[in-house]
Amino acid sequence: MAKYSVENEVAVIAVDNPPMNALSHHVRKSLLKYLKEAESDEKVTSIVLCGDGRTFPVGADIKEFHKSVSKLGPTILDIVDALEKSKKPTIAAIHGNALGGGLEIALGCHYRIAMTNSKVGLPEVKLGILPGAGGTQRLPRVIGLDNAMQWIAYGGHHSAGIGASLGLIDRVVPQGGNIREHAILFAKAAVGKSLGQRRLSNISVPDAAKVESLMAKHLKEVSKKSRGALAPIVCLQVIKSSALLSYQEGLESERQGMFTLLASSQSRAQIYSFFAERQVSKWSVPGVTNYQNAVPMKVKAVGVVGLGTMGRGIAICCLRAGKITYVLEMNTKAQTAGVKYIRGYIETMRKRKQINDQQSSMMNNALIPVDNYNGLKNVDLVIEAVFESMKIKKEIFKKLEKVCKPSAILASNTSTLNIDEMASVTKRPQKVAGMHFFAPAHIMMLLENIRGEKSSPETIATIMDLGKQMRKTTVLVGNCHGFVGNRMFAYYTAESSFLLEEGAYPKQVDDVLLDYGFAMGRFQVGDLSGTDIGYKIRRERGLTHKQQPAGTPERKRGDRRYSPLDDFLYEKGRYGLKARKGWYKYEGSRTPIPDPEVRKMIDDFRKRHNINPRHISPEETLQRMIFPLVNEGFNVLDEGIAANPWDIDMIFQHGYAWPRHTGGPMYYAYTIGLPQVLKVIEERWKLAGASEPHWKPSKMLTWLVEHHGNPDINDWIKLYKERKSQPNSNL
Numbered sequence: 001m002a003k004y005s006v007e008n009e010v011a012v013i014a015v016d017n018p019p020m021n022a023l024s025h026h027v028r029k030s031l032l033k034y035l036k037e038a039e040s041d042e043k044v045t046s047i048v049l050c051g052d053g054r055t056f057p058v059g060a061d062i063k064e065f066h067k068s069v070s071k072l073g074p075t076i077l078d079i080v081d082a083l084e085k086s087k088k089p090t091i092a093a094i095h096g097n098a099l100g101g102g103l104e105i106a107l108g109c110h111y112r113i114a115m116t117n118s119k120v121g122l123p124e125v126k127l128g129i130l131p132g133a134g135g136t137q138r139l140p141r142v143i144g145l146d147n148a149m150q151w152i153a154y155g156g157h158h159s160a161g162i163g164a165s166l167g168l169i170d171r172v173v174p175q176g177g178n179i180r181e182h183a184i185l186f187a188k189a190a191v192g193k194s195l196g197q198r199r200l201s202n203i204s205v206p207d208a209a210k211v212e213s214l215m216a217k218h219l220k221e222v223s224k225k226s227r228g229a230l231a232p233i234v235c236l237q238v239i240k241s242s243a244l245l246s247y248q249e250g251l252e253s254e255r256q257g258m259f260t261l262l263a264s265s266q267s268r269a270q271i272y273s274f275f276a277e278r279q280v281s282k283w284s285v286p287g288v289t290n291y292q293n294a295v296p297m298k299v300k301a302v303g304v305v306g307l308g309t310m311g312r313g314i315a316i317c318c319l320r321a322g323k324i325t326y327v328l329e330m331n332t333k334a335q336t337a338g339v340k341y342i343r344g345y346i347e348t349m350r351k352r353k354q355i356n357d358q359q360s361s362m363m364n365n366a367l368i369p370v371d372n373y374n375g376l377k378n379v380d381l382v383i384e385a386v387f388e389s390m391k392i393k394k395e396i397f398k399k400l401e402k403v404c405k406p407s408a409i410l411a412s413n414t415s416t417l418n419i420d421e422m423a424s425v426t427k428r429p430q431k432v433a434g435m436h437f438f439a440p441a442h443i444m445m446l447l448e449n450i451r452g453e454k455s456s457p458e459t460i461a462t463i464m465d466l467g468k469q470m471r472k473t474t475v476l477v478g479n480c481h482g483f484v485g486n487r488m489f490a491y492y493t494a495e496s497s498f499l500l501e502e503g504a505y506p507k508q509v510d511d512v513l514l515d516y517g518f519a520m521g522r523f524q525v526g527d528l529s530g531t532d533i534g535y536k537i538r539r540e541r542g543l544t545h546k547q548q549p550a551g552t553p554e555r556k557r558g559d560r561r562y563s564p565l566d567d568f569l570y571e572k573g574r575y576g577l578k579a580r581k582g583w584y585k586y587e588g589s590r591t592p593i594p595d596p597e598v599r600k601m602i603d604d605f606r607k608r609h610n611i612n613p614r615h616i617s618p619e620e621t622l623q624r625m626i627f628p629l630v631n632e633g634f635n636v637l638d639e640g641i642a643a644n645p646w647d648i649d650m651i652f653q654h655g656y657a658w659p660r661h662t663g664g665p666m667y668y669a670y671t672i673g674l675p676q677v678l679k680v681i682e683e684r685w686k687l688a689g690a691s692e693p694h695w696k697p698s699k700m701l702t703w704l705v706e707h708h709g710n711p712d713i714n715d716w717i718k719l720y721k722e723r724k725s726q727p728n729s730n731l
């Protein structure tokens with residue numbers, strides 16, 4: 001709804017729809033009603049539009065999208081038109097955020113004033129749509145085509161100061177000022193001034209002459225940064241109309257573009273992702289505790305054990321979250337290098353204005369290097385980040401048990417190993433958990449938190465809360481080898497090597513993944529992270545080629561199919577980008593170049609094993625890479641390791657750079673249709689057999705298809721659990 005009052009001849013219309021003042025249908029109705037009232041009231045000379053509570057409207061109500069209520073009038077565009085056509089000056093008074101449809105109504109106003117700490121932007125592209133209330137036509141008229149293309153096609157949030165420098169914001173109100181009072185004074189002063197040029201639809205786009213070159217520049221950039229995504233391209237095409245067509249014609253092009261995008265599976269996937277991101281923080285351990293009941297411990301000081309790549313990144317995350325951070329590294333050289341890196345990174349953040357001078361000195365002061373375990377005696381939580389070896393980790397946990405105060409939580413940054421086994425060497429298993437960061441930890445958005453069998457509600461709440469304080473997408477999962485992400489991802493990696501054995505080459509596989517929307521293919525990623533990482537993990541598990549007793553078949557480990565190609569690559573010193581050679585070679589740049597030596601290695605392998613290489617289609621390649629991962633995702637759900645399909649999807653989007661416009665592996669399977677996915681898995685299972693158990697159709701997937709076809713993704717867990725809880729369910 002909206003509130004209406006008249007103060008000193010100024011009508012103030014305040015949107016009142018907590019928490020974010022989204023422009024839901026009832027809000028739109030109420031806004032238009034009050035606008036008409038202000039327009040017809042002779043005592044009113046000007047109109048202020050603002051938001052009550054936390055913020056100016058942050059846009060359309062996303063929950064209404066793809067529902068009939070979104071089409072019910074008045075539309076946001078009706079309100080924008082009414083504001084612009086008003087004979088009385090209209091002023092948008094922005095505090096908090098003016099985003100999407102919120103900024104579009106502000107663009108309909110004749111003037112915009114904003115608090116200095118407020119943010120403005122048109123982030124619709126992140127939802128797979130475009131600004132559909134005139135934003136694509138008005139924004140370029142005020143900030144120019146180049147800036148508008150940048151703002152709309154990437155969907156960033158911008159400070160009021162930047163907005164003011166581009167002419168979008170007419171006045172910035174300093175911190176502590178009262179936006180409403182400033183707006184009323186501003187409105188009074190605007191009375192009697194000509195409104196002609198203040199109506200943005202009347203003016204022309206300043207840099208319209210450069211339209212073709214700007215289009216080419218931005219198209220090139222978006223196709224690199226948002227590979228496979230439709231919305232950025234449609235946004236650019238529609239913005240282009242603002243330079244070439246009349247305002248009305250431009251609006252028509254915006255309307256057509258919006259229809260196209262709203263009808264696409266990509267917008268559904270991205271809207272799903274928006275809510276999924278927020279849903280994961282509402283964690284629950286069924287029958288035990290949940291985010292509403294459990295109380296997190298206060299964490300002031302954190303310890304990080306190990307200052308390798310992971311430890312450094314984790315320490316930066318802790319410092320950024322305002323924690324006193326003790327970093328333990330016993331090797332003096334490694335400690336010096338680690339601390340230098342962290343301090344250097346703090347300085348980079350300061351130079352980039354991501355933090356101010358005061359924050360930078362606070363972070364530097366909060367960083368405390370220590371070289372023995374006793375140095376960790378005062379911390380509230382420790383995260384060990386050493387090499388992935390159960391033996392080493394257990395030794396560390398035993399030492400931590402001795403020195404840390406009894407209330408301290410002991411966490412491991414393991415990416416695969418059993419948390420309960422680590423907990424078993426301590427006297428406080430209820431205080432042990434996993435906090436799996438993704439490299440580089442200070443850049444990647446994901447934190448996969450692992451609850452052990454005995455982790456207490458307080459421990460779980462604390463690690464979830466810490467993830468939130470680090471501003472990470474934090475997902476709670478159960479304990480098993482590889483947890484959710486790496487357990488599923490292992491099959492993606494394994495299949496990619498099987499494809500090489502059977503007839504593909506690295507670039508061919510990577511090209512399919514790039515077309516799907518990944519920023520990098522599986523082999524490019526392997527080179528970037530280093531082929532030695534996977535090798536060491538396989539060695540720890542006794543799997544590598546060199547560890548096998550004589551007579552072990554090269555392509556088998558136990559009764560399972562195994563491809564030793566990754567081991568051979570490592571043994572040839574092809575450690576990836578850092579060695580300038582891995583799956584590809586690198587000649588003076590990071591551009592991967594197919595290498596005849598790798599091709600020969602694969603060809604020789606095939607010959608040795610009498611494999612007749614065959615052509616593998618892009619469709620088969622994609623299915624072989626993604627469907628086993630989906631199948632395992634259903635196993636993970638069935639076992640309760642992940643609580644919801646969107647937990648899995650967020651892990652893959654934020655930890656494995658899964659293309660957002662497909663929603664994630666589970667949402668993608670839903671888009672394809674579960675029956676179709678199951679059919680391919682069943683066919684493959686018949687071909688592959690027991691040596692490739694990742695093709696064994698998941699019980700949950702099979703049951704859902706048999707009984708419900710392709711049920712709504714929101715219903716998967718409910719339907720399956722209901723059935724599973726019945727006697728004689730056999731599930």
Ligand SMILES: CCCCCC/C=C/CC(=O)SCCNC(=O)CCNC(=O)[C@H](O)C(C)(C)COP(=O)(O)OP(=O)(O)OC[C@H]1O[C@@H](n2cnc3c(N)ncnc32)[C@H](O)[C@@H]1OP(=O)(O)O
Pocket residue numbers: 019020022058059060061062063065070071076077097099100101102123124127130131132133275278279
């Ligand atoms: C047929 C359609 C024609 C339409 C024509 C006009 C087209 C207009 C297009 C749009 O306007 S699309 C929307 C554009 N705006 C956005 O994308 C902004 C979305 N919101 C955010 O990015 C963030 O919420 C924020 C504003 C940056 C604030 O972040 P913060 O972390 O502080 O809070 P959250 O946890 O994200 O949100 C709290 C709560 O509010 C819900 N919510 C936020 N925005 C919307 C919204 N636009 N519509 C509906 N609900 C919204 C969010 O889901 C949270 O809910 P919860 O239940 O507490 O999880």
